[in-house]
Amino acid sequence: MVSVQDDSHTFHKEASLRLFKEAEEVIPGGVTANIKHFAPHPIFMKEGYGSKLVDVDNKEYIDYSLSYGALITGHGHEAVTAATVDQLKNSGTMLFGAPHDLEITMAKKINELYPSMEQVRFTNSGTEAVLLAIRLAVAYTNKPKVAKFEGHYHGGLNEVLVSINPSKELAGNADYPTPVYESEGIPEDQKDTVVLPFNDLEATETILRKHADELAAVILEPVQGGFIPADQSFITGLKKLTDELNIVLIFDEVKTGFRVALGGAQSIYNIKPDLTTLGKVLGGGLPVGAVGGKKEIMMLSAANTKGDVFAVGSDSDKTQNVVFHSGTYNGHPLVLAAGLETLRILEEENPLADVISHTSELRARLEALYHSYGIPMKTLGLGTIFNIVFTDRAITSYRDMWEVDTNLREAIDMELLDNGVYLKPLNRYSLSIAHTEEDTKRTIEAHEIAILEVLPNIVKRDKIVAYG
Numbered sequence: 451m452v453s454v455q456d457d458s459h460t461f462h463k464e465a466s467l468r469l470f471k472e473a474e475e476v477i478p479g480g481v482t483a484n485i486k487h488f489a490p491h492p493i494f495m496k497e498g499y500g501s502k503l504v505d506v507d508n509k510e511y512i513d514y515s516l517s518y519g520a521l522i523t524g525h526g527h528e529a530v531t532a533a534t535v536d537q538l539k540n541s542g543t544m545l546f547g548a549p550h551d552l553e554i555t556m557a558k559k560i561n562e563l564y565p566s567m568e569q570v571r572f573t574n575s576g577t578e579a580v581l582l583a584i585r586l587a588v589a590y591t592n593k594p595k596v597a598k599f600e601g602h603y604h605g606g607l608n609e610v611l612v613s614i615n616p617s618k619e620l621a622g623n624a625d626y627p628t629p630v631y632e633s634e635g636i637p638e639d640q641k642d643t644v645v646l647p648f649n650d651l652e653a654t655e656t657i658l659r660k661h662a663d664e665l666a667a668v669i670l671e672p673v674q675g676g677f678i679p680a681d682q683s684f685i686t687g688l689k690k691l692t693d694e695l696n697i698v699l700i701f702d703e704v705k706t707g708f709r710v711a712l713g714g715a716q717s718i719y720n721i722k723p724d725l726t727t728l729g730k731v732l733g734g735g736l737p738v739g740a741v742g743g744k745k746e747i748m749m750l751s752a753a754n755t756k757g758d759v760f761a762v763g764s765d766s767d768k769t770q771n772v773v774f775h776s777g778t779y780n781g782h783p784l785v786l787a788a789g790l791e792t793l794r795i796l797e798e799e800n801p802l803a804d805v806i807s808h809t810s811e812l813r814a815r816l817e818a819l820y821h822s823y824g825i826p827m828k829t830l831g832l833g834t835i836f837n838i839v840f841t842d843r844a845i846t847s848y849r850d851m852w853e854v855d856t857n858l859r860e861a862i863d864m865e866l867l868d869n870g871v872y873l874k875p876l877n878r879y880s881l882s883i884a885h886t887e888e889d890t891k892r893t894i895e896a897h898e899i900a901i902l903e904v905l906p907n908i909v910k911r912d913k914i915v916a917y918g
């Protein structure tokens with residue numbers, strides 16, 4: 451294992467630093483989402499176009515974050531922008547606060563691409579989608595708890611803010627992980643989520659059988675973090691098990707949806723989960739989430755069958771509660787217009803195959819570059835998402851990432867930020883239809899400069915692991 455000791459790296463982003471200091475006065479930590487933070491300070495952006503971002507110091511970057519994967523058509527795609535603006539102009543309003551036809555069009559489109567999603571509800575974020583999926587599962591099974599996999603991220607809910615990035619010291623046995631909660635402010639009596647080991651069917655089966663009577667749902671990222679794929683046998687076995695044990699299987703495809711394939715990871719694995727959550731790409735860059743799945747589960751939220759807090763008049767005598775789901779902005783017309791245009795581009799112009807082969811090409815060239823310097827490195831991922839890990843060992847689950855050299859990765863990432871390649875340090879790469887051959891060439895050059903900067907400083911040191 452190699453790592454970097456030297457801190458002489460120069461990170462001169464003066465306007466960003468100024469804004470960060472100003473932001474810190476009025477915004478905790480200077481950021482509105484903790485994922486946006488990194489040391490010494492995040493970079494403030496002011497413009498984006500195609501594959502590029504421009505920061506407040508007027509420095510241009512090739513963007514491989516793409517808002518954590520959301521922008522599959524790149525920044526400011528003309529047709530997506532036009533569809534959004536046209537929706538606003540033609541309807542004359544931002545928001546109806548009532549049903550409208552784009553909701554039906556989008557629900558049908560999702561059902562066409564994700565046949566497991568027989569019915570669909572819209573939310574404003576992936577986190578909200580997970581919230582509804584879990585509530586539906588609890589109502590459907592009449593069981594109280596959720597199981598999730600170690601290393602998997604599902605947004606900011608109490609039930610799933612556990613064992614995303616636990617330390618070796620706290621994580622317990624590999625085949626029966628100790629739940630490690632990752633936020634202050636979660637009441638002790640709510641800390642009852644069961645944690646499972648990814649890609650280990652035998653251990654997962656033992657834990658699920660032990661807790662079967664209390665588990666409403668198993669939720670997973672079918673491709674952990676967007677870059678560690680489930681083994682086919684694992685995911686097939688998991689589906690069989692959850693069916694047998696009357697546990698709702700939730701595929702969280704917020705990252706993988708429309709990115710690893712148009713039909714998500716479930717189309718690759720040929721599995722129909724009971725419920726699926728989507729987000730990111732679905733909104734074309736605007737805030738979105740969706741939950742869909744088996745009609746008999748989804749119908750538990752249908753307001754015309756039972757009552758809820760909003761029941762009035764002729765509905766108020768419905769004494770049995772429906773599964774609550776509401777939201778002022780759910781199914782926002784501008785969001786759905788941007789999302790539908792994004793999906794139209796992906797489907798009708800069919801560029802996803804090109805983005806996937808472009809991604810493979812970039813991965814191959816990066817591997818060749820690092821290997822030419824004798825650095826143990828590989829890229830991991832599926833479709834249009836990948837990550838770089840400095841190791842030559844197999845990576846199939848969260849704990850394997852403990853053996854990866856993240857200090858070297860972080861040092862390289864900081865150099866890349868100086869050399870016009872943008873990625874939150876240690877995060878995964880996502881590509882878009884706007885990324886070009888020229889971007890690949892410049893990215894390889896930037897990596898080579900980073901290697902030459904970092905190599906002389908390489909020494910042995912401890913490591914850290916990051917997620918997002």
Ligand SMILES: Cc1ncc(COP(=O)(O)O)c(C=O)c1O
Pocket residue numbers: 518574575576577578580603604605606671702703704705729730738739918
């Ligand atoms: C797999 C997964 N689930 C849920 C979420 C939460 O989505 P959001 O940030 O839109 O709330 C994310 C966000 O990165 C995610 O990657």
